[in-house]
Each structure stands twice: as structure tokens, then as C-alpha cells.
Amino acid sequence: MKQRLLYLLVAGGGALAPLVALDYIIQFSLLWMMIIFALTWDIAGGQMGYNSFGNILFFGVGCYAVVVIQRELFFDFNEYRNVTDLTPLSAVEYFWSFAIGSVVGAVLSVALAVLLGSGILGLRGHYFAICTLGLGVAAAEIASGWEFIGAGSGMVAPMFPGSPDGRGLFFYYLFFVLAVICFLSLRWLYSTRFGLALNAIRDDEDKAEAMGIHTTRYKTSAWCIAALFLSIAGAGFGQLNNFIDREVAFPGPTFGVWMVLMAILGGKGTLWGPVIGAVIFHVTQEVFWTYLFGWQRVAMGAFIVLIVVFFPQGIIGWLRNCWPERFGVRVDDDARSAQVSLRNEV
Amino acid sequence: MTNILEVSGASKSFGGVVANHNITLAVPRGRIVGLIGPNGSGKTTLFGSIVGYHAIDEGSVKFEKREISSLRVPEIARLGLLRTFQQTRIYGKMNCVQNMEISTSHVQESLWDMFRPLSAATTNKAEGLLDFVGLYQKRLLPAGELSFGQQKLLEFAMALMNEPKLLLLDEPTAGINPTLINGIIDRLKRANTEMGITLFVIEHNMRVIMDLADHIYCLAHGQILAAGAPAELRTDQRVIDAYLGGN
Amino acid sequence: MLSNLNILLDAPIVSGQLILDGILIGAIFALAAYGMAMVWGVMNIINIAQGEFVMLGGYVTLGLTALGLHPLATIPFSALALFGFGWLVYRLIIFRVVDKDLFISILATFGISIVLQQLANELFSADVQTVRSGMDTLFFADNMIVVNSIKLVGFVAALVLGGVLFLFLKTTRLGQAIRATAQNARAARIVGIDTHKVYSFTFALNAAICGAAGSLVVMTWVIHPYLGLPYTIRSFMIVIVAGLGNLLGVVAAGMSLGAAENFAGFILGTEYQAAFVFSLLVVILVVRNLLAKRRRQVLK
Numbered sequence: 001m002k003q004r005l006l007y008l009l010v011a012g013g014g015a016l017a018p019l020v021a022l023d024y025i026i027q028f029s030l031l032w033m034m035i036i037f038a039l040t041w042d043i044a045g046g047q048m049g050y051n052s053f054g055n056i057l058f059f060g061v062g063c064y065a066v067v068v069i070q071r072e073l074f075f076d077f078n079e080y081r082n083v084t085d086l087t088p089l090s091a092v093e094y095f096w097s098f099a100i101g102s103v104v105g106a107v108l109s110v111a112l113a114v115l116l117g118s119g120i121l122g123l124r125g126h127y128f129a130i131c132t133l134g135l136g137v138a139a140a141e142i143a144s145g146w147e148f149i150g151a152g153s154g155m156v157a158p159m160f161p162g163s164p165d166g167r168g169l170f171f172y173y174l175f176f177v178l179a180v181i182c183f184l185s186l187r188w189l190y191s192t193r194f195g196l197a198l199n200a201i202r203d204d205e206d207k208a209e210a211m212g213i214h215t216t217r218y219k220t221s222a223w224c225i226a227a228l229f230l231s232i233a234g235a236g237f238g239q240l241n242n243f244i245d246r247e248v249a250f251p252g253p254t255f256g257v258w259m260v261l262m263a264i265l266g267g268k269g270t271l272w273g274p275v276i277g278a279v280i281f282h283v284t285q286e287v288f289w290t291y292l293f294g295w296q297r298v299a300m301g302a303f304i305v306l307i308v309v310f311f312p313q314g315i316i317g318w319l320r321n322c323w324p325e326r327f328g329v330r331v332d333d334d335a336r337s338a339q340v341s342l343r344n345e346v
Numbered sequence: 347m348t349n350i351l352e353v354s355g356a357s358k359s360f361g362g363v364v365a366n367h368n369i370t371l372a373v374p375r376g377r378i379v380g381l382i383g384p385n386g387s388g389k390t391t392l393f394g395s396i397v398g399y400h401a402i403d404e405g406s407v408k409f410e411k412r413e414i415s416s417l418r419v420p421e422i423a424r425l426g427l428l429r430t431f432q433q434t435r436i437y438g439k440m441n442c443v444q445n446m447e448i449s450t451s452h453v454q455e456s457l458w459d460m461f462r463p464l465s466a467a468t469t470n471k472a473e474g475l476l477d478f479v480g481l482y483q484k485r486l487l488p489a490g491e492l493s494f495g496q497q498k499l500l501e502f503a504m505a506l507m508n509e510p511k512l513l514l515l516d517e518p519t520a521g522i523n524p525t526l527i528n529g530i531i532d533r534l535k536r537a538n539t540e541m542g543i544t545l546f547v548i549e550h551n552m553r554v555i556m557d558l559a560d561h562i563y564c565l566a567h568g569q570i571l572a573a574g575a576p577a578e579l580r581t582d583q584r585v586i587d588a589y590l591g592g593n
Numbered sequence: 594m595l596s597n598l599n600i601l602l603d604a605p606i607v608s609g610q611l612i613l614d615g616i617l618i619g620a621i622f623a624l625a626a627y628g629m630a631m632v633w634g635v636m637n638i639i640n641i642a643q644g645e646f647v648m649l650g651g652y653v654t655l656g657l658t659a660l661g662l663h664p665l666a667t668i669p670f671s672a673l674a675l676f677g678f679g680w681l682v683y684r685l686i687i688f689r690v691v692d693k694d695l696f697i698s699i700l701a702t703f704g705i706s707i708v709l710q711q712l713a714n715e716l717f718s719a720d721v722q723t724v725r726s727g728m729d730t731l732f733f734a735d736n737m738i739v740v741n742s743i744k745l746v747g748f749v750a751a752l753v754l755g756g757v758l759f760l761f762l763k764t765t766r767l768g769q770a771i772r773a774t775a776q777n778a779r780a781a782r783i784v785g786i787d788t789h790k791v792y793s794f795t796f797a798l799n800a801a802i803c804g805a806a807g808s809l810v811v812m813t814w815v816i817h818p819y820l821g822l823p824y825t826i827r828s829f830m831i832v833i834v835a836g837l838g839n840l841l842g843v844v845a846a847g848m849s850l851g852a853a854e855n856f857a858g859f860i861l862g863t864e865y866q867a868a869f870v871f872s873l874l875v876v877i878l879v880v881r882n883l884l885a886k887r888r889r890q891v892l893k
Contacts, residue, residue, distance in 0.1 A: 051696050053703075119879035122886065126639060126695045127878055134826055134874035141868035151864070192461050196440070196448040203437035210397065210435075211508060212423030212452040214460075221460065253707060260700065269439070294715055301707030308700040309689050400889050418889075 014176050018169055025168040027286055029240065032175035034282045036182050036233045037255060038262035038274030040226040043186065045260065046268025047195070048222050049202030050121065054132030056256035057139045058109040058227040060249035062234025064143070065105030067155045067244055070097045074158075091161040102235040109231035113224045121219045124205070133252075140250035154245025157238055171240045178236070182229045187271055189225070198222060202269070254297075257304070258285075265307050267316025276315055350375040350512050350544050351396070351427075356405035356415075358388075358395050365391040367568045369405070373512065378538050378545040380559035380576075382552075384589055388568040389548045390432055393514050397429045398422045409512070424453045426511035430518065432548075434497045438490030442481055442500055445489050446472035449504040472507060479503045479533060495522045499530075506537055512544045513537075519554050531557055556580060564588065597860045606737045611859055615852030617744045620751035621809050623847025625824055626831035627755055627840065628802035631762075634837045635775040635795045636691050638698045642682075642706035644824030646800045649709065650675050650807025651816035652717055655724055664726045664812045665746070671804040679800025683793045691792060706821055713818035721817040747813040752844070754805055758798075759840050771795055823867055826874050834877065 014032070018025050037055075044050045074089060074097070089097070116135065123131055144152050160167040189195060197218045200208045208215055238244045250256070258281060266277025284303060288296035313321070351373040358366040365388045373379045381389050395402045398419045407415045414422050437445050447468050476482050479499040484492060489500055498518065505513050518534065519527050531554055537543050549555035555562065556576040564572045564579060566588040572579055579585050601608050629643050640646075653671035658664050682705065690698040726743040733740070762768035774781040774791045782788050810816060827850060835842030853873070858866035 131878045134871040138871035145864035207435040209420045297711035304704035
């Protein structure tokens with residue numbers, strides 16, 4: 001029942017937060033986005049052992065998809081390059097194009113996961129990690145050169161059809177609900193065969209293959225699920241930011257790397273680990289930004305090194321070591337009362 | 347009596363080293379066949395070739411009359427041909443029950459089966475088999491925390507969970523406390539008679555393999571040296587020489 | 594893009610220029626790659642901060658030339674400075690991740706690379722800078738091929754440094770200790786080699802090589818705080834194509850990469866040159882793996 005209480009607290013707190021701290025609504029929105037980052041990274045990362053540095057690719061595709069759709073539907077190609085104030089869209093136009101763009105982005109992201117995954121998911125260990133690193137940066141570089149999506153100048157997203165407060169609330173609840181759906185989906189997913197298969201692949205992929213598990217299917221599906229949620233998060237972020245370019249859409253050295261660290265900090269391969277890690281990371285990042293400004297990136301880099309070197313087991317791992325009775329695995333000692341007779345021989 | 351496995355003229359070299367040369371053997375369905383030979387004679391390599399871990403250079407491997415030498419490991423495993431590893435391999439961070447639950451047969455799996463919740467029937471079967479090998483009390487421990495011998499038992503149980511048709515066992519009693527070996531021999535026999543699994547076993551322990559197998563092949567220097575019933579091979583001078591390094 | 598391709602076909606001499614420039618810069622790529630291979634082979638660490646060490650070497654040269662020193666004379670200083678820095682980084686951070694999971698060391702060096710990159714950004718500004726060496730420009734083939742002599746000097750210097758490193762590893766006692774540790778660390782310890790010292794020295798030596806490479810880069814090309822990651826990726830690509838022990842292969846691969854990059858920049862446009870480098874990494878890794886899979890080997 002403690003679990004139920006915890007979920008209620010988080011859900012309730014999340015739902016009511018904007019009413020309490022309207023000034024910080026953007027920061028809270030980003031917090032939910034960071035939680036999505038950490039959870040989606042952990043699917044292929046902590047649970048499956050495929051540590052990707054390039055998941056930001058799917059985020060960026062979502063960002064760009066919506067804005068491109070909006071441009072194609074309502075504006076002239078040149079308006080986006082010359083004018084910073086676009087003709088405002090009506091609410092209907094805005095939300096429909098947002099929705100359609102999100103769907104298109106999601107389809108594209110998943111398709112990319114399947115296509116790229118067919119080659120890249122065949123790589124093991126550090127080759128996969130570095131390959132995805134290259135992938136993420138390549139995406140950013142291509143985005144900064146491709147005229148169709150704004151090249152270096154980026155693209156402007158249409159204004160939200162409503163008041164600033166309305167806008168804040170809309171995006172807050174968008175990210176909040178998305179994060180909740182993501183969490184609950186993964187909670188369900190990890191309770192099925194899928195979860196076991198992912199862990200088996202992580203623990204010994206050769207053995208999993210030797211036992212006949214369709215490893216390719218599981219690996220690709222895992223990456224597709226991550227791509228799906230990341231893409232929608234990206235769609236939202238692009239709109240929230242009102243402007244996208246390679247830095248906004250494919251921020252590899254920030255969000256792209258932080259995804260990995262958040263999950264590790266909290267405890268990779270667990271359900272709550274990425275959530276806890278995301279919260280701590282986000283708060284730390286906000287504090288650094290407020291007090292260190294120009295040096296915040298340096299501080300974040302140092303923070304990353306400290307986590308990796310001194311705290312790789314993460315918070316959940318640390319809790320399990322310190323208080324195994326509360327956080328560890330419970331093993332019962334009662335013997336099985338079954339009909340199998342050879343039990344006593346050994 | 348049909349042969350569930352037929353190897354004909356299989357050869358495998360690594361670089362310049364010939365590991366297997368012109369191996370021809372057959373494993374009859376429902377029986378227990380042994381594979382013995384001194385260290386370095388190519389036994390594990392032969393297993394690797396059969397299960398698709400590496401391709402053979404020449405020859406053929408037929409499982410249930412079907413040529414499998416060009417198939418990959420997961421495909422062969424889904425046909426019902428499994429093996430256990432010499433350096434026991436299990437899923438270290440998952441507990442024993444989970445190790446078992448993920449080891450069910452994956453043949454029938456469609457895309458939707460991936461997302462099925464774990465059924466009580468599967469868990470029951472898993473626990474039953476864990477009990478069969480004597481690991482029931484350790485079932486919630488992470489597999490990586492078991493002792494070497496216990497991991498071997500777990501790996502064996504996982505193979506049984508999969509209900510294979512043919513199971514290749516690579517030194518199932520190596521590193522096991524001698525007092526426990528009888529229990530293992532007994533379980534292997536029961537797996538064969540009660541579950542109908544054909545066994546092909548590499549063993550160094552002569553007592554074990556003589557007790558267990560109906561038919562034995564002896565490898566030396568990558569080739570088949572002798573084959574026959576345990577009683578014949580025990581007194582075969584060539585086999586004795588191979589082990590004692592005779593000229 | 595097609596028009597650029599046509600230029601190449603119509604005027605082959607342009608290809609000559611691209612190839613030459615590629616070869617010249619490629620030797621410097623190869624130097625950095627050789628250092629990365631050394632660290633990887635000896636302590637099983639893939640140094641993601643490799644490019645940042647190069648970048649820092651360049652800034653040392655930038656600073657010293659501002660004080661009046663001739664650019665070429667700054668090379669030993671930047672090598673020395675980076676040697677000390679590398680030693681420090683090893684003793685403070687790297688030694689804690691040497692025997693851990695490779696992924697942990699990748700993350701650690703990635704963190705270091707972020708710190709160094711952002712420090713450089715804060716301290717030196719994001720401007721792209723270069724160092725004038727005041728050397729002549731050479732003209733060949735009816736003024737169709739242009740080479741700044743500093744690039745030739747850089748090329749020779751890179752090859753010389755690579756050769757010196759190779760000889761050092763082959764002939765000196767310390768070099769032998771390094772190679773022994775690379776082959777079998779435990780055995781090395783048994784015969785009395787202090788592997789901790791060997792690791793420190795190797796890592797510092799690698800940093801020194803990068804420092805020297807960085808000096809050459811800022812003289813022959815440009816420098817800025819974000820130079821690092823592309824250099825790291827280039828080194829990595831060269832190492833995996835050429836293999837860990839192969840100096841000639843590294844040099845050849847480096848030069849090929851340099852030429853390929855130039856061609857890509859010419860045909861696709863300079864704004865896509867970086868995209869080419871990173872995409873090439875993805876392609877090389879995937880193709881290599883597919884080839885291994887056909888032989889049923891998995892690259893570990």
C-alpha cells in the first residue's frame with residue numbers, strides 16, 4: 001500500500017504544482033521532460049545494456065517534424081527565413097497542426113529507429129555507444145546545413161494561441177501527462193516477458209541467442225519505444241521554445257549526455273532510478289544556471305565526472321547496499337511442498 | 347531408430363590450426379550419446395559447429411533430416427537444439443525464477459507474444475524445475491550470486507525449461523562436488539527418460555559417461571578415434587593411449 | 594552538389610589539391626590516432642577527451658606565440674604542458690576507472706571532455722583563431738595547386754613525432770614496459786613493473802602527443818573550443834580501421850580520411866564536412882560489423 005500512496009503523492013503533486021508555483025512552471029515542465037529523457041534512455045540502456053549517446057536524434061526529429069508541418073500547411077517557405085513575427089494561427093489551426101506534426105514526427109522517429117537499428121543495434125558494447133554518439137552529432141550537423149529545415153538560421157514556431165499563463169499551463173500538463181504515461185507504460189512493459197527479455201540481453205546476449213530468443217526483435221522494439229516518447233517530447237519542446245535549430249533540437253552535449261547520467265545517478269535498470277536521477281539532475285542544473293551562469297556547463301561536466309567515478313551504482317544501488325533489508329531482494333527459505341521426490345537427495 | 351542429429355565429414359580450422367577434421371557421427375533420437383577425448387581434441391569446437399556458433403569449413407550437419415550448417419544460433423535453438431556452455435552461462439542480475447521464465451521456448455512467438463504478461467503456469471513450471479535440480483530455496487537470489495555448481499544446475503534447468511529435442515551438454519559435472527555428481531547423473535537420466543530429451547554429452551569424468559551413455563564417440567587430435575558402447579571403449583587400446591599419451 | 598562533382602571530373606587538378614591537403618592534415622590526424630591507440634591498447638581506455646587535449650595544445654601555442662615565441666618553437670612547450678596535464682588527469686580521475694567497465698571509462702572521459710571544452714569556451718572565447726607562421730606559399734602545376742609551406746612542415750613534423758614515438762616504444766626500457774603491460778598487465782606486475790606508473794606515463798605521453806598535434810593544427814589550420822569531438826571521432830575511426838598495433842596503417846588511414854573529408858567538403862559543401870565525418874563513423878562501424886557477422890564473429 002505504500003506504493004499506492006507514493007504514486008498518489010507524485011500524481012497529485014504533479015497535477016497541483018502549477019497552482020502553487022506558477023512562476024516556475026517552465027522549470028517544472030522541463031523537469032517532466034527530463035524524467036522522460038531518463039526513462040526512455042533506460043529502456044535500451046539500463047534494462048537492455050545498450051548504452052546510447054544518440055537518443056537525442058529522435059527528440060530532434062519530433063521537434064522539426066511539427067514545425068515543418070506547420071510551415072507547410074500555413075506559411076510560405078520564405079516567411080520562415082525573413083520574418084520573426086508570423087501571422088498568428090487560430091487555436092484550431094495550431095492544435096491540429098501540432099497533433100498532426102507530432103504523429104508524423106513519431107512515425108518518422110520509429111521508422112528511423114527500425115532502419116538505423118537494423119545496422120546499429122548489431123554493434124556491441126562500446127562500439128554501439130560511440131556509434132550512437134556519432135549519430136547524434138551527425139544529426140545536429142546535417143540539421144545545421146539542410147536548407148529545407150532552416151539550416152543554420154533555424155525555424156520559428158508559431159505563437160501559442162492564448163495567454164502566456166495559458167501557454168505555461170498547456171505545456172506543463174502536456175509534459176506531465178506524457179511523463180506519467182511513459183512511466184506507467186514502462187512499468188507495465190517491464191512486468192511482461194519483454195522486460196525479462198531485455199534483462200536477459202543485457203546480462204548475456206550470446207546466451208539469450210543460444211536459447212532462441214528473438215534478440216533483434218526485442219532490441220529494435222525497445223529502441224522504437226524510446227523513439228516514440230522522445231519524439232513526442234521533442235514535438236512539445238519545439239513548440240514551447242518557439243524556435244528551433246540544431247542546438248535546440250539536437251543538444252547532444254547537454255540533454256543527449258544528461259539522459260545517460262540521470263539514469264545512472266538514480267540507478268539504471270530500475271523503474272524509479274531514472275525518475276530520481278532526473279529530479280536531482282534537473283535541480284542541480286537549475287541551481288548551477290542560476291548561480292554560476294557562464295560556468296554552469298563546466299560545473300555540469302565536473303558533476304558528470306563525479307557521478308561516474310564515485311557513484312556509478314546510483315542512488316538505488318547505494319540504498320540497496322546500505323539497507324538491504326528494505327531495498328534489497330527478499331529471499332524466503334521455505335521449501336516447496338511439491339510432489340517432486342528427488343528434492344532431499346542433494 | 348532414427349537419428350536426430352547427423353554430422354557428415356565436418357571439418358573446422360581456425361587460422362592454421364585444424365580443430366575438427368572429417369567428423370562423421372550420429373545421435374539416435376531418445377538416447378544419450380557421449381563425446382570424450384583428451385584436452386584439445388576438438389570436442390567443444392564440434393559442439394560450436396553443430397549449434398551454429400561458427401560455420402564449418404566443409405561437411406554437413408543435419409538435425410531431424412534438415413541441413414542446419416548455414417543457420418544461425420538463434421534459429422537452430424528455436425528448432426529445438428540447445429547447448430550448455432563449458433563456462434556456465436546464466437543471466438547474472440536476474441533471479442533464478444526469472445532466468446527460468448525467459449528460457450521457455452520462443453518458437454511460437456509472434457510480435458504480440460513479446461508483450462504477454464508472465465503466466466502463473468510458466469512460473470509454476472519454472473519453480474518445479476528449480477526444485478527438480480534442488481535450487482528451489484535459492485530461487486529468488488540473483489543468479490550471479492550462486493556458487494559455480496549451483497549455476498551449472500541452473501543452466502541445466504533453463505535448458506529443460508525450453509523443452510529441447512536435443513540437448514548438447516558441455517562437461518555437466520566439471521567443477522561439481524563429487525558427492526553431488528550422482529544427483530546430476532540421475533537428473534540427466536530422468537530428463538532423458540521422463541522428458542524425452544536426447545542428450546549429447548561431452549565429459550571428462552569417465553565414471554559419469556560410462557554410466558550415462560548408450561554410445562560413445564572418442565575424439566583425438568580433431569578426428570574420431572573410436573566409437574562404440576561404453577564397455578567396448580573402456581578396453582579400446584587406442585582410447586587408452588590417447589588419454590595416457592601413448593605413441 | 595552535382596555541379597561540384599562536375600568540376601572534379603572536368604578539372605582533375607582540383608582533385609589533386611584536395612588529396613594533397615588531405616594527406617598533409619591526415620598525418621596530424623594519424624598522430625592523434627596513434628596516441629589514442631596506445632592508451633586503448635595499454636590500459637583499455639577509449640579517451641573521449643583526446644580531441645580536447647589536441648585543442649588545449651593548440652591554445653598553448655596560441656598563447657606562447659602571442660608572447661613572441663616562434664610557432665614551431667612552441668611545440669615542445671605544448672607537449673610538456675600537456676604531459677603534465679595528462680599526468681594530473683590520470684592521477685586524479687582516470688586511475689579510478691582503469692579497471693572498471695569500458696562504458697564507465699567512456700563516460701568519465703566524456704565528462705572530462707565536456708569540462709575542458711566548456712572551460713576553453715569560457716576562458717578563450719568561442720572565436721575561431723589561428724597562428725600565422727609567416728611562411729611562404731608554394732605553387733605547383735601552373736598555380737593550380739597551392740601549398741602553404743607550414744602545412745608541409747606540419748606534415749613532416751607529425752611523421753617525425755610518430756616515428757620517434759614508435760622507436761621509443763620499441764627500443765627503450767620504458768617503452769618495453771609499456772608494451773609488456775599492454776599485452777598482459779598481471780604478468781607485467783609479476784615481473785616487477787609498476788603498472789600504475791606505466792599507466793600514468795602512457796596517459797601523459799598520449800596527452801603530450803595530442804599537445805604537439807594541437808600545436809601543428811593551430812599553425813596549419815584553425816582552432817576553437819569545439820574542435821575536440823571531431824578530432825576524437827577521427828582518431829577513433831582511424832584506430833578501428835587500422836587496428837591497434839599498426840603505425841603504417843594508422844598513417845595511411847589518417848591520410849585517406851583527410852582526403853575523403855576534403856572531397857566531401859568540396860562536393861557536399863563545407864557546411865556538411867563535419868556531418869560527413871560523423872556519418873562516416875556510423876557507416877564504418879556498421880559495415881565492419883556486418884562483414885564480421887557474415888563470418889559469424891561478433892566484435893567485442
